[in-house]
Amino acid sequence: KYRTVSYGKILIYSDFVIIASALLVGMGISAVIYGYVMTAVVGYTVDMIMAGSQQSSQVFIVTHDYEKMAQAIVDNVHRGVTLIDSQGWYSKKESKIVMVVCRKRETAMILKFVKTIDPEAFMTVGSVMGVYGKGFQAIGKG
CATH class of the missing domain: 1.10.287 (Helix Hairpins)
Structure with missing residues (x-):
């Protein structure tokens, strides 16, 4: 409760x-x-x-080939992917950030998988608590 x-x-x-x-x-x-x-x-x-x-990870992946990366994660890792609009300040190039929320135990698998697709991808991993929705904890009635 x-x-x-x-x-x-x-x-x-x-x-x-x-x-x-x-x-x-x-x-x-x-x-x-x-x-x-x-x-x-x-x-x-x-x-x-x-x-x-309940521990989960939020992985942000900055890569030039974000479409290939997102499709590969969905097909092979079976996790949902969100693309976030971004712009590199130094290069002034617009791109997208690939965001994946997964269980803590799946994080290493995703990082290895990303490295095989794009060894130069930039990734950040954050620990999140209370992930709600499909594939995670159901939203309580309050």
Whole structure:
């Protein structure tokens, strides 16, 4: 029900208060520092496990032959592609950027595939959360 709540952060914040109170009952500073480190590791791990199935990548590909690249990704990788109008500032040439949103585990395959089509393509990969629509998470009713 509360998908935007980070369970790891809730765990970290509540445990930080509990561990800080250990100083009031006479625990040593080394035990408190150890507790903080362990809490941070556990909280981060919980967030990674909870969000693992939802992690996706957004790949921007700048290439001269964007039509061939887009068609090849659709045909071989079976992912949707969006073309975004662009203009190189240095060259002043208009072109298109190929954008692909995929699961995190598919990113390496797409990067290798792009390299086989155009070894000089410029690519950026960004991590995105909450991808909704066909092929990803269904849009909630709110």
